Amino acid sequence: MRTFTPLLLLSSVTALVAVPRPPISDPQTLEYYDFYDKRSTNVTARGIGTSADIYIFNDWSTPITYLTTSNSRMSKSPPGSVPLSTFSASSGYGIEASGWIPLQSSFKFSFSTPSSQKSDVKVDIGMTPWKTGYSLNSGKEFETGVLLAPAKILEKGRDFDFYFFSGPGVMGPLINSVLDANLGAVFAGVKKSPKKVALNGDIDITFKEFLNPAVRCRYSSVTPSTAANLWTVNAILDITSEIKMKVRYKKLNQDAVLKLKNLSILITANMDFSDLTSANLANVANIKLSVTRLQTSIGEIDVDGDILVDIVGAVYPVFAPVLRLPYKLASIVNMSENKNILGMINVAIESLGLRQTTASTKRWSPSLPAISFTGLFERFISTFSPQKKRAISNISTWMSDPKIQSLPLSSLYIPGTHDSHAYAFDHVLSSMKYSDIAFLWDFDYFLPAPSDGSFDPLSTTPIHLGPVLGQYTMNSVAHIAKAQGSDILAQLNGGVRHFDLRIYYDAVADTFYSQHGLRAKATLVDILGQVQTFLEANPSAAELIILDISHTNFNQDFTLEDGTIISAVEVQFKFMGTIRRLENWVYIPINSRGTKNFNFQTLKDTPLCQITQGSNKVLFINPDIVLPELSVNTDGWMYVPSSGVTPKGGLYEISTAAALTPVEILNNVLNGLCGKGEEDLLRVKAEGANGKLVETVKEVEREKGTKVQLVSVDWWGVEGAVEGIVGLNHS
Structure with missing residues (x-):
């Protein structure tokens, strides 16, 4: 009897394994993970052991190595070592379990990656009574992904396709964050209001309840293609649930239960951002999305309800005979019906009919228009090489130079910063909702x-x-919104004299905040405190500091939860009380006090020394409200028009602040998701613009035939932008 038992087991295994299958070509790195066309069509004999093809993916931004660390009872073992270049995949490697030894076959592998924790994976391979499965024994969660997908079990060809992924593990926690935040509500909604789906006139299914549902992302990655604006997403999801349904097939009705355990799905999708050319992020509807791979494995499946089987047979006949056979069902999904299923998924995506929205050319501006000189600036910027900067002594008090003091405002070159306060943020959206990125206010x-x-x-x-995703999204927005690299005091000490401040009132906190989409860390009180520190540190200087406060909400009333109303007049007096901190330094031009739309151009011939009177001065300007004191209601410097005639002899401003396109923003976010890390995009733009700023100003003046006095920049400390503008006063 003892000698008969091994023979019986061997016979059972032999009856279950696959017949001969095609060989696999030599490994090589392929674009778009397109490795299926590398298979040979010639059929050669294989052994009787369970067989699989292995595909190995590197989703890191650096090269890695796959390592097989041990083998047990394998007639054809995995490769010992496979080097993988950045964002690449191997072609297939054929492996096979031993068919002659009635014991479990297995192997172990790991990845040599940039991670601080090494992943160690054990893979079992075999058919009943043995098993095919895996266990992740060590390593950082989400950095290793495995799917063991049934292929042509008990038929001609390989038995499984094994997919092994290694990546930075950024996306997995983000996907699970969304799942955890929403699936409870989805399942509760189904239980409270069952969802009826009519497949046709004869068939409908009503989903009544999901019992003990568990949906998790085990692995996900996003990787760039060599083609511009093309990205690939991989994701492995695990699903376990018991689904209670009511099904109708013609005149027959029946309650049914579908039980799924350890359903794993591998999805690969390509995203194309080529059509995102607008500066309005609402145009993300133009993203092209197509699912290119769908592979599954099913641990257990049970169907309680004969009519449900009949419905499957009527709608998709090929699945009806195998509906209770998890391996065979997964095999059909992965192989013979895979192309049809992918086609249906992509048709469903296309049928969503996402709308294209109207383009906007501004970068994050609310209802008040932000005029810029970007068009003309971009025409000239590419033709110049960086200029040599003039060394400026005492840059922190450059205006106090007697030569500078003698110049009228129309002859001065004044460096300013765009979104001066946008150097650090809280992870909170501002109360000022921007139309270009309005979707951000639709998130919790x-x-x-x-x-x-x-x-x-x-x-x-x-x-x-x-x-998890909420914090990550806020951090991504901060990389887009950050316009300066240092605080107001550092800007003052670096020679900046005009400050673009976006201030709003928060009635709940009774605080004036600054913002650039996100709420900035610097409140108005903080900003004024930094200005005061500078003024007190330079008591003998004669600097003119312009605080240009705009994009406010000071003209609206606020109603608190208890019904208390704070009127616009109260808000304006609160604001006036706040800026009174600098009252001793405030400069108010003649005839500007309490004047609506003060004509700032009347100051063009005023010498700087007449304004400063030998001491530091602060000029508050605000285009939104009229106050009886301290602040001047005016737009200040005029923007140079990008077309048409420019009147000569006025006070003009240009801003080289860059407009970010959706493609630039999305690529930055995706670089973070693929492990490269996100950049402060406005700094990247400034690195090219600020180094050529002086030539840009001169070319604008030649083109328009008038002098420019105020030049505002992002990231003032990059490429010596401020020194370049101040140096123009000495040329």
């Missing part, structure tokens, strides 16, 4: 969706991101 960044059945996350806002 921290709380889960209500799970009492009253909220439908699929059709209702806010969209709940969960705390």
